[in-house]
Amino acid sequence: MAPPLTFLDYIDQHGVSRRAFLKFCAAAASSLALPTGAAAEIAARLGNMHRPSVIWLSFQECTGCTESLTRSFAPTVENLMFNFLSLDYHHTLQAAAGTAAEAAKATAMRENAGRYLVVVEGAVPRRDGGVYSTIAGRTNLDTLAEAAQHAAAVIAVGSCAAFGGIPNASPNPTGAVAVHDLVRDKPVVNVPGCPPIPVAITGVVAHYLTFNRLPELDHLGRPRAFYGNTIHDRCYRRPFYDQGKFAKSFDDEGARRGWCLYELGCKGPVTYNSCATLKWNDGTSFPIESGHGCLGCSEPHFWDAGGFYRPLSTPTRPVAMAAAAAVGAGAAAGAAMVLHNRRRKRRAKQDHQPATVNDLEKK
């Protein structure tokens, strides 16, 4: 019997050179902020790894995250690595359907108990027992609980899975929540973004497969290597911000000169992601480079964060009504205070008893 296929065999079959693979490992080590020597370790472990089982659960989502990962322009190592995984369950990509697909998932979970990875794309509706999203007659709540029970780790891919995303946006009619709100007893990594950068997804998987543990995470459960800096800090337009040069509209002279988009609502200063350095579409550009401000899609509640075109330092709600009510209340209280004081003064005058000489002589 032929030995099981290793990742190195697999990429070799697909025409990717060992050199390209080593370059990927070096880039992965670098993007994960690992020491130089880690590249060799990544290469050795990844090269010899056998197909790990991955169960990809699609809940309240648009499949954009899968699209992000699978629609790379060239057959990159990231993309091949994704193909190499034993993707035992994935609505969009699997050939099986119906009961056959559900059976494949059940088999994978049974045979790889404790070792498989669960990737979740989409938020999970919790209201009314979770009836607003069901697959094969079962609620997403139920499916997630079952899959997570024997998983090695859960990777929440995209802002919907990581933070609730658009399904969770106000008024959140389905009671959508993030994966970490439901999975408490397994390691959960958040890889947010709408969609996330493909290498952030594969980077987490590569790290896990290489070191058998998850990468270092920030306070929101995101891998620091990809979410350690703000877009603003790495933005090529940052010098214009520092000089106070801002585009005032999307087609003015400032916009044409590539000035800072802060006044047009760019959320770069509060958005932790690698778009400004890793970029999109095979390193072509990122939204700010295309002339649009950052939407802050990898942050919690980005959909409700006060409007995409409102500058970060401005109110998220109108203040005129509150201001008018306060002035009215202040005037009413002030008038009441004045009347009260006048009444006291008048009463004091009325009650005033002038002192006479006789009073002064009284003992």
Added chain:
Amino acid sequence: MDAMTFLLWTRGPGLQIALALFLLGFVLRLFELFSLGRPPDLAVPRPGYRRGGWRTLAARSLPAGTFARQAYVTYGLSYLFHFGLFFSLLFFAPHILLFREIIGISWPALPNAWINAWALLAIAALLLMLVQRLIHPVKRLLSTTHDYFAWALTFAPLLTGYLAFQHALLPYTWMLGIHILSAELLLACLPFTKLIHFATLFVARWYNGDIAGRKGVAS
């Protein structure tokens, strides 16, 4: 609560509450001031009295005489702080956007390097003023809890704003939220503390000078 929820609260309901408290208190203070009344001035004003108010306004805003010699530290630090606050509050681009949104007018911003320098000067001046207040026996004796409270209210937005700008200490989203909250605390407390002088100071100086001028007292 995560950082973004906190920041959104400070930019939304937090700002509404702070602005409402500020306006309510400010209108209340106006009623209080005007209802005190002024005694009728039955005397004929001295010739040239109209200049009195304006002269006092200028004279009391500049160091003069004995005060300049004896209290130059207080003068120097106060100037430094007030200019620092003035520039960093009114000429930082994100702040101007806020003013434009609330009062409808805007003006050109200063480059960030200038704002940075002015903010640092204001912070340093405030710190030194606190040290002087603590080590100078007379100032220390005269200082009340109210003074320290007003100092802290003023210092907090400057410090947190500087830290947010420098992306220091905490993740930027938290720091920005804390900065906005501290500015909202300052705004809400302004009318109820001695910090109301931001609005009354120059009016009061003019008024004192005007009374003196009417009576023929040189300012």
